[in-house]
Amino acid sequence: MTELTIAMPKGRIFEEAYQMLIDSGFNLPEEVEMSRKLMIEIPEEKIRFILAKPMDVPVYVEHGVADIGIAGKDTLLELKRNVHELLDLKISQCYIASAGLPNTTMNEIAPRIATKYPNIAMNYYKEIGEQVEIIELNGSIELAPMIGLADRIVDIVSTGRTLKENGLVEYEHITDVSSRLIANPVSYRMKSARIQEIVSRLKKLVN
Structure with a gap:
């Protein structure tokens, strides 16, 4: 059985x-102790898991330290890494939307968008013909419209509760997000049978 590393x-x-x-x-094993572990070996299945930050998974897969990985569609759209997207696992479903204070319009001269997804935001506004200034933030994006830093934010929405709690409303639904199974292009060729077996087994569950 071919060994497989999964990020x-x-x-x-x-x-x-x-x-x-x-x-x-x-x-x-049904239970895995993963409080501090960064790698989990499962010798019986010849599988090794690498536990990483979501933004790092496609990087590990692109560089071949992991053969396959599981990454959110938001991460894949933002980073544009050279990986094969094999399957939508339909887990961790949410979406990316723009939001702002209620009953406000965007500044006509130079609207500012605060986001931790600068590429997704820029591409979206380019597609709809809006020229915007992107302000990249890493946390508490909801603050930006409240303190006058930005006209809108672009962020992940799952329940919408965080927006409501901060007095913000949704304006545009940008794209749906869920977790995807991805593969390193070389591993996909070299370990094709093993990877295809995982894809077909998971596909049955998804369907």
């Missing part, structure tokens, strides 16, 4: 995807 984000996505692998028939 996964820590937290909820790992738990959901790991459970999917168990449900699709892989012989994995």
Whole structure:
């Protein structure tokens, strides 16, 4: 059996995807102690998991330290890494939207958009013909319209509760997001049978 290294984000996505692998028939321990671990070896299945930050998963896969990985569509659109997208796992579903203070219009001269997704935001506004200034932030994006830093924010929305709590409303639905199975292009050729087996098993669950 070919050895396979899988990069996964820590937290909820790992738990959901790991459970999917168990449900699709892989012989994995039901419980994994992952509080401090960055790598988990499963010798019986010749699988090694690398636990990473969500933004790092496509980087590991592109550079071949992981053969396959699980990454959010938001990360893939933002980073544009050279990886093959194999399957939409339909887990961790949410979407990217623009939001701002209620009943406000964007500044006509130089509207400012605060976001941790500068590429997604820039591409979206370019597509709709809006010239905007992008302000890249890493946390508490909701603050930007409240303190007058930006006209709109572009961010991930799952329930919309955070927006409501901060007195913001949604303006535009930009794109749907869910977790995807991705592969390194070389691994996809060299370990094709093993990777295809995982894809077909997971596909049955997804469908």
